[in-house]
Amino acid sequence: xxxxxxxxxxxxxFIENFVLNQILGICPFVGVSNRVDSAVGMGLAVTFVxxxxxxVTWSIQNLFLAPFHLEYxxxxxxxxxxASLVQFVEMVIRKTVPSLYQALGVYLPLITTxxxxxxxxxxxxxxxxxxxxxxxxxxxxxxxxxxxxLLMAGIRxxxxxxxxxxxxxxxxxxxxxxxxxxxAFYGFAGLA
Amino acid sequence: MNDLxxxxxxxxxxxxxxxxxxxxxxxxxxxxxxxxxxxxxxKARREVLPGAERFDTLDLATTDDAGHPATRSLSLGFDxxxxxxxxxxxxxxxxxxxxIDIVLGLKPDxxxxxxxxxxxxxxxxxxxxxxxxxxxxxxxxxxxxxPVKFFVKKDGGDIDAxxxxxxxxxxxxxxxxxxxxxxxxGQTLIQQRAAAPGxxxxxxxxxxxxxxxxxxxxxxxxVVPPAPSVPxxxxxxxxxxxxxxxxxxxxxxxxxxxxxxxxxGQ
Amino acid sequence: MNTKELTKGIWAENPIFxxxxxxxxxxxxxxxxxxxxxxxxxxxxxxxxxxxxxSLIRASVPDKIRIPVYIVVIAxxxxxxxxxxxxxxxxxxxxxxxxxxxxxxxxxxxxRAEAFANKNTPxxxxxxxxxMGLGFTIALAMIAVFREVLGDxxxxxxxxxxIKDDPxxxxxxxxxxxxVFGLLMAWKKHLAAGGAK
Numbered sequence: 052x053x054x055x056x057x058x059x060x061x062x063x064x065f066i067e068n069f070v071l072n073q074i075l076g077i078c079p080f081v082g083v084s085n086r087v088d089s090a091v092g093m094g095l096a097v098t099f100v101x102x103x104x105x106x107v108t109w110s111i112q113n114l115f116l117a118p119f120h121l122e123y124x125x126x127x128x129x130x131x132x133x134a135s136l137v138q139f140v141e142m143v144i145r146k147t148v149p150s151l152y153q154a155l156g157v158y159l160p161l162i163t164t165x166x167x168x169x170x171x172x173x174x175x176x177x178x179x180x181x182x183x184x185x186x187x188x189x190x191x192x193x194x195x196x197x198x199x200x201l202l203m204a205g206i207r208x209x210x211x212x213x214x215x216x217x218x219x220x221x222x223x224x225x226x227x228x229x230x231x232x233x234x235a236f237y238g239f240a241g242l243a
Numbered sequence: 244m245n246d247l248x249x250x251x252x253x254x255x256x257x258x259x260x261x262x263x264x265x266x267x268x269x270x271x272x273x274x275x276x277x278x279x280x281x282x283x284x285x286k287a288r289r290e291v292l293p294g295a296e297r298f299d300t301l302d303l304a305t306t307d308d309a310g311h312p313a314t315r316s317l318s319l320g321f322d323x324x325x326x327x328x329x330x331x332x333x334x335x336x337x338x339x340x341x342x343i344d345i346v347l348g349l350k351p352d353x354x355x356x357x358x359x360x361x362x363x364x365x366x367x368x369x370x371x372x373x374x375x376x377x378x379x380x381x382x383x384x385x386x387x388x389x390p391v392k393f394f395v396k397k398d399g400g401d402i403d404a405x406x407x408x409x410x411x412x413x414x415x416x417x418x419x420x421x422x423x424x425x426x427x428x429g430q431t432l433i434q435q436r437a438a439a440p441g442x443x444x445x446x447x448x449x450x451x452x453x454x455x456x457x458x459x460x461x462x463x464x465x466v467v468p469p470a471p472s473v474p475x476x477x478x479x480x481x482x483x484x485x486x487x488x489x490x491x492x493x494x495x496x497x498x499x500x501x502x503x504x505x506x507x508g509q
Numbered sequence: 510m511n512t513k514e515l516t517k518g519i520w521a522e523n524p525i526f527x528x529x530x531x532x533x534x535x536x537x538x539x540x541x542x543x544x545x546x547x548x549x550x551x552x553x554x555x556x557x558x559x560x561x562x563x564s565l566i567r568a569s570v571p572d573k574i575r576i577p578v579y580i581v582v583i584a585x586x587x588x589x590x591x592x593x594x595x596x597x598x599x600x601x602x603x604x605x606x607x608x609x610x611x612x613x614x615x616x617x618x619x620x621r622a623e624a625f626a627n628k629n630t631p632x633x634x635x636x637x638x639x640x641m642g643l644g645f646t647i648a649l650a651m652i653a654v655f656r657e658v659l660g661d662x663x664x665x666x667x668x669x670x671x672i673k674d675d676p677x678x679x680x681x682x683x684x685x686x687x688x689v690f691g692l693l694m695a696w697k698k699h700l701a702a703g704g705a706k
Binding site for chain 3: 071072073074075076077078081123124125126127130131134135163164165166168169170173174177216217218219222223224225226227229230231233234237
């Protein structure tokens with residue numbers, strides 16, 4: 052059992068990395084990866100929301116939607132839950148840990164439209180995970196996103212001083228770099 | 244406060260309209276989606292078990308990879324005359340990008356009658372080649388030889404792995420072995436069910452577990468010449484005593500041929 | 510008839526290459542032309558529906574709950590197209606997988622609701638939706654042409670001579686998506702820069 056959870060965790064971080072393998076959450080990946088400190092903030096915020104969303108959406112699916120055969124409300128209810136969760140987290144952090152809010156505040160509203168968060172919720176259901184598995188998969192997914200973002204930010208800080216052809220500057224070179232990173236991540240394939 | 248009630252009312256109305264629309268959509272589409280799924284399954288079943296006209300379901304208790312009890316749903320296929328043709332099941336070994344759903348047809352003697360890949364999330368093009376040339380080659384080997392070792396050649400088996408897609412190929416072989424194991428374990432129950440609906444009795448006494456191909460051939464021993472119609476009942480599975488209730492989960496370790504280092508997993 | 514609203518989305522304000530919204534589906538489902546068009550049509554349908562409804566109700570929506578209302582509208586259309594595709598085009602629906610429900614978080618849709626439909630008439634909003642939807646579809650198809658031909662050796666499912674036996678598989682895997690997208694974006698940027706001079 053614990054071995055299963057561990058392998059779910061490892062697969063979520065490295066093999067089925069949301070950004071580099073599943074291609075989810077590209078917008079924030081490109082948008083917020085220009086500096087390492089903002090990447091850390093965004094990565095933490097996403098991981099946190101993702102775990103919460105994974106647990107809450109699992110509960111909604113299994114305690115409410117499935118028993119009443121309301122699966123057709125899945126997309127609607129999941130996205131509403133994620134949106135309100137993000138608002139709620141923002142409020143709680145602002146009231147309780149102002150310093151953390153200072154660091155994460157700007158990133159939180161962006162998370163609602165991060166497709167990796169809704170993606171993890173939908174994938175948990177499609178893969179038939181239980182509560183604990185969902186939580187572990189969400190945590191792994193979030194950390195994987197964090198990891199990819201951090202790597203990218205580190206590379207981009209160096210790219211700034213590199214001589215990139217004019218047309219390739221900015222987003223294009225970021226995508227090429229992401230492609231190379233994704234190839235590197237295929238090396239993790241046999242890990243699980 | 245009035246403002247709050249106003250917004251609340253608005254949200255309520257919008258959500259109610261949305262809910263109604265979706266319920267209507269569901270009403271229109273649900274039967275069709277169910278029908279689509281059924282058709283896909285039905286088509287796959289007929290494809291892997293040629294000649295079958297009617298299917299019965301039978302739930303067998305087995306164990307998953309971690310040794311936990313699990314149920315596997317089998318379909319027993321009969322032709323128009325009610326003759327038992329074999330079993331169909333879906334096996335879902337873990338491939339490179341998640342489970343590969345394989346519909347596997349097995350003849351009563353345990354030989355593979357057909358395989359079809361139902362869905363998978365393998366790297367498109369790479370693992371997806373499983374669906375193309377690999378399957379034909381696989382079927383050729385599976386139908387020709389008795390007993391076939393369902394492992395990729397790299398692991399000492401008979402199956403050609405796809406170049407650069409060893410993980411997918413290994414997963415595929417593991418799925419086939421799992422499926423065969425389930426049928427092997429459930430042999431008695433299957434025979435009972437197969438005989439029950441007025442089917443012609445099968446060759447061979449119902450209690451003898453018919454050991455299909457990959458049954459532990461402890462050494463690369465010479466192949467036992469196949470008996471007529473009944474498969475080479477090679478070293479009869481030591482841990483499934485004939486009358487044993489197939490429901491008993493069997494310890495997962497022993498039945499694997501010793502030749503395989505990592506059991507073809509990931 | 511304001512044709513500017515229609516054409517801007519196709520090139521000048523192409524949602525993918527210029528505004529860079531909705532990149533995830535652009536990369537994830539652009540492995541074949543069939544997928545690209547399927548996704549494009551689904552997203553256009555949602556965009557049309559949400560732009561129309563939102564521009565109709567914009568005056569009456571309390572400002573505070575604007576975003577949640579938009580999300581409900583969008584999610585409703587997404588679920589509808591999701592179910593209808595599963596019912597009538599099961600193969601396409603299976604190959605697009607979770608990217609259909611994920612249209613809900615496609616930034617293009619919410620972005621257009623907030624930036625355009627919220628402020629414009631239903632007519633202009635429809636034109637905007639068609640334009641943006643077309644732009645999205647064209648961008649997806651452009652990426653998909655390269656990936657399907659080079660990576661799978663096929664064009665719309667038809668084998669292409671010379672490549673079909675030994676395609677460069679990397680192109681239909683995730684890295685290929687990143688590469689093609691990056692290069693196309695650079696090309697668009699290059700053209701735009703040249704035109705400005």
